[in-house]
Amino acid sequence: MSGAVARFSAFLCLxxxxxxxxxxxxxxxxxxxxMSHQIELGNFDxxxxxxxxxxxFNGWGTEELIVLSDADGDSIHEVTVDGFTPGETIEFKFxxxxxxxxxxxxxGGGPNRRYTVRSSDDEILVWYGDRAPDAGVGELSWWNDTxxxxxxxxxxxDSDGDGIGDFQGLTDKLDYLNDGDPSTDDDLGVxxxxxxxxxxxxxxxxxxxxxxRSINPDYGTLDDFRTFLDAAHARGIRVIIDYVMNHASTxxxxxxxxxxxxxxxxDHFVWSPTDPGQTGPWGQPVWHRDASGYYxxxxxxxxxxxxxxxxxxxxxxxxxxxxxxxxxxxxDGFRLDAVLYIDENDGQLQNTxxxxxxxxxxxxxxxxxxxxxxxxxxxxxxxxxxRQYVIEDRLDFCFEFELASAMLGAVNSGDAQGLAYKxxxxxxxxxxxxxxxxxxxxxxDRVMNVVGEDVDRMKVAAGIYLTQPGVPFLYYGExxxxxxxxxxxxxxxxxxxxxxxxxxxxxxxxxNEIGPNAADFNVADLRQAxxxxxxxxxxxxxxxxxxxxxxxxxxxxxxxxxxxxLAYLRRYEAQTVLCVINVGDxxxxxxxxxxxxxxxxxxxxxxxxxxxxxxxxDTVIDASFDLAGLDLDAHDVRIYEVTxxxxxxxxxxxxxxxxxxxxxxxxxxxxxxTIRYTLSETTQVRLAVYDLAGREVARLHEGSVVAGTHTVxxxxxxxxxxxxxxxxxxxxxxxxGRSRVQKAILSR
Numbered sequence: 001m002s003g004a005v006a007r008f009s010a011f012l013c014l015x016x017x018x019x020x021x022x023x024x025x026x027x028x029x030x031x032x033x034x035m036s037h038q039i040e041l042g043n044f045d046x047x048x049x050x051x052x053x054x055x056x057f058n059g060w061g062t063e064e065l066i067v068l069s070d071a072d073g074d075s076i077h078e079v080t081v082d083g084f085t086p087g088e089t090i091e092f093k094f095x096x097x098x099x100x101x102x103x104x105x106x107x108g109g110g111p112n113r114r115y116t117v118r119s120s121d122d123e124i125l126v127w128y129g130d131r132a133p134d135a136g137v138g139e140l141s142w143w144n145d146t147x148x149x150x151x152x153x154x155x156x157x158d159s160d161g162d163g164i165g166d167f168q169g170l171t172d173k174l175d176y177l178n179d180g181d182p183s184t185d186d187d188l189g190v191x192x193x194x195x196x197x198x199x200x201x202x203x204x205x206x207x208x209x210x211x212x213r214s215i216n217p218d219y220g221t222l223d224d225f226r227t228f229l230d231a232a233h234a235r236g237i238r239v240i241i242d243y244v245m246n247h248a249s250t251x252x253x254x255x256x257x258x259x260x261x262x263x264x265x266x267d268h269f270v271w272s273p274t275d276p277g278q279t280g281p282w283g284q285p286v287w288h289r290d291a292s293g294y295y296x297x298x299x300x301x302x303x304x305x306x307x308x309x310x311x312x313x314x315x316x317x318x319x320x321x322x323x324x325x326x327x328x329x330x331x332d333g334f335r336l337d338a339v340l341y342i343d344e345n346d347g348q349l350q351n352t353x354x355x356x357x358x359x360x361x362x363x364x365x366x367x368x369x370x371x372x373x374x375x376x377x378x379x380x381x382x383x384x385x386x387r388q389y390v391i392e393d394r395l396d397f398c399f400e401f402e403l404a405s406a407m408l409g410a411v412n413s414g415d416a417q418g419l420a421y422k423x424x425x426x427x428x429x430x431x432x433x434x435x436x437x438x439x440x441x442x443x444x445d446r447v448m449n450v451v452g453e454d455v456d457r458m459k460v461a462a463g464i465y466l467t468q469p470g471v472p473f474l475y476y477g478e479x480x481x482x483x484x485x486x487x488x489x490x491x492x493x494x495x496x497x498x499x500x501x502x503x504x505x506x507x508x509x510x511x512n513e514i515g516p517n518a519a520d521f522n523v524a525d526l527r528q529a530x531x532x533x534x535x536x537x538x539x540x541x542x543x544x545x546x547x548x549x550x551x552x553x554x555x556x557x558x559x560x561x562x563x564x565x566l567a568y569l570r571r572y573e574a575q576t577v578l579c580v581i582n583v584g585d586x587x588x589x590x591x592x593x594x595x596x597x598x599x600x601x602x603x604x605x606x607x608x609x610x611x612x613x614x615x616x617x618d619t620v621i622d623a624s625f626d627l628a629g630l631d632l633d634a635h636d637v638r639i640y641e642v643t644x645x646x647x648x649x650x651x652x653x654x655x656x657x658x659x660x661x662x663x664x665x666x667x668x669x670x671x672x673x674t675i676r677y678t679l680s681e682t683t684q685v686r687l688a689v690y691d692l693a694g695r696e697v698a699r700l701h702e703g704s705v706v707a708g709t710h711t712v713x714x715x716x717x718x719x720x721x722x723x724x725x726x727x728x729x730x731x732x733x734x735x736x737g738r739s740r741v742q743k744a745i746l747s748r
């Protein structure tokens with residue numbers, strides 16, 4: 001049976017289950033939750049406490065208490081619940097002790113878990129609160145050092161007066177984004193560009209592609225694009241493009257041939273002789289009648305027929321096109337649209353096993369062409385589901401929509417508690433730092449509207465996401481406070497370069513109206529004002545670019561005792577940065593940051609202001625690891641480098657020589673752990689892992705290493721990349737006849 005027919009049969013099966021008045025067979029689900037990390041943190045005592053399950057199926061715990069048990073003592077608590085219907089989507093949370101007391105998963109109105117029931121053999125296995133000891137720390141890549149800027153070419157700058165932005169106009173404005181000279185201060189300093197669709201398309205937005213290897217003639221030619229790309233690369237700016245693989249245009253030659261019955265292309269799409277009557281996730285029709293009387297499947301609308309990736313020819317052509325853009329043209333990667341829907345199965349539209357397999361195959365193909373190529377996905381769903389698109393060699397990372405919502409919610413409410421929880425959850429959920437932070441994008445109301453046109457709130461929101469872990473993305477015009485609310489064309493208006501005619505975007509008639517605040521919020525005026533929103537963005541991007549801990553550092557939240565104050569450390573090698581943010585509209589005085597021994601050490605410290613917005617502070621971290629007496633203005637953002645502090649761990653080694661091997665973090669671990677060591681001088685180093693019998697199982701480094709503090713990540717694998725079993729291992733650092741050892745506990 002062909003792929004198209006198989007998918008169609010699956011859809012008909014779902015339809016039959018919906019319309020035929022017979023009871024669908026009930027299935028059971030094994031709910032399993034790992035509690036080992038909560039036990040390690042002291043949040044859960046398995047000898048006196050229990051985990052329970054709450055959802056609509058038991059009145060959220062009011063009708064029946066569903067208790068999970070750990071019969072074999074492996075810290076995985078589980079229960080089997082009967083009576084679910086295949087295809088239905090359920091919501092649930094795990095709680096502690098049958099109470100809604102703030103210790104349940106995602107407290108304070110946080111998201112429920114969502115799951116679509118399969119036809120059989122259902123099992124859900126998660127970490128409680130999505131907090132694992134380590135989600136898998138890998139080597140960081142160039143995108144972790146990058147600040148991206150999202151551009152709609154049609155709206156950025158018009159070079160020829162036809163009212164439509166183009167690649168020549170974009171090239172002319174590259175010095176605004178980054179002039180390649182770090183000594184200047186009149187550019188934003190961004191180091192990456194994401195281009196919204198640039199291919200030929202019948203619509204203004206381009207998300208329905210006619211030719212995936214073309215350039216939209218409104219924007220210029222392929223040579224114009226190459227000129228832009230070379231100019232961007234010359235300035236140190238990486239470029240990724242939107243690759244819309246889920247669907248094409250009805251004007252794409254494949255679809256034109258398919259609707260004419262051409263057997264070569266018919267199965268490039270999904271067809272039905274009758275209307276299955278299905279609707280999509282937001283109630284939209286997904287089957288569309290063709291002039292021939294047949295119906296074709298298109299999730300988003302009739303002008304975007306979905307590609308059928310069960311047809312090998314489609315997969316081959318789209319994979320080859322990706323390789324062409326990387327190898328022949330020289331782009332740096334892809335932003336991948338609508339990754340949830342790439343391969344529906346058995347009536348399940350999102351997150352199918354086939355979809356996960358597809359993205360793994362795609363990413364492996366991309367890496368085979370260019371190991372440095374980047375893939376970032378638009379998986380607009382809850383964080384725990386987004387994680388599935390990032391692990392197991394699938395996409396490099398995805399956008400974090402729930403975190404973006406939490407940031408804006410904190411700024412608007414003046415309460416940072418929900419954001420503090422969400423930021424910590426997200427940090428522990430993904431492979432190390434592999435998620436994208438942003439505020440809003442081309443599908444959402446602009447930030448300036450979301451925060452009620454309050455510039456102070458705009459600045460606080462920017463201060464949060466540009467100091468958080470992850471890879472930041474800035475939507476064009478955000479830095480000058482452009483306005484725009486749905487419908488979509490109004491959030492994609494021309495860039496506001498000046499307060500003059502057509503905002504300096506074009507000498508002709510602009511394709512869309514200029515934004516209503518262009519006279520006061522534009523690049524020319526704000527770039528001249530030292531305290532403007534534009535200057536604030538420039539300074540934040542500059543600090544991030546200059547501060548390794550903000551780009552590559554671990555995330556260590558600090559308790560503040562004040563719901564309006566968010567505080568955290570970012571630590572990378574020898575550098576520690578303290579971020580303290582007041583999301584409230586009133587000043588805070590005498591703020592105390594409640595730390596712990598693994599956050600920082602007691603003693604005198606100097607806080608060196610990195611933003612230039614306040615004085616340096618000499619203070620003390622007391623014996624309880626608290627730092628007291630910080631004063632914050634309303635909507636204040638402070639970024640300090642912490643200096644003159646003693647070590648954060650108790651290292652093994654000689655304090656006089658500076659030869660240290662610090663305790664592993666985390667330890668015990670499941671996935672990977674971080675090893676940090678310090679050398680007082682450049683020397684030959686051997687760092688290896690041994691089992692209890694003294695046999696070397698993994699050599700982590702051998703060779704010359706410069707003086708300083710160094711970080712190495714070990715994934716719990718041996719030298720042949722095989723997963724080692726649970727047990728006790730030893731990490732040994734050797735240099736100049738000296739040796740230091742730390743214990744490593746691997747818990748699978």
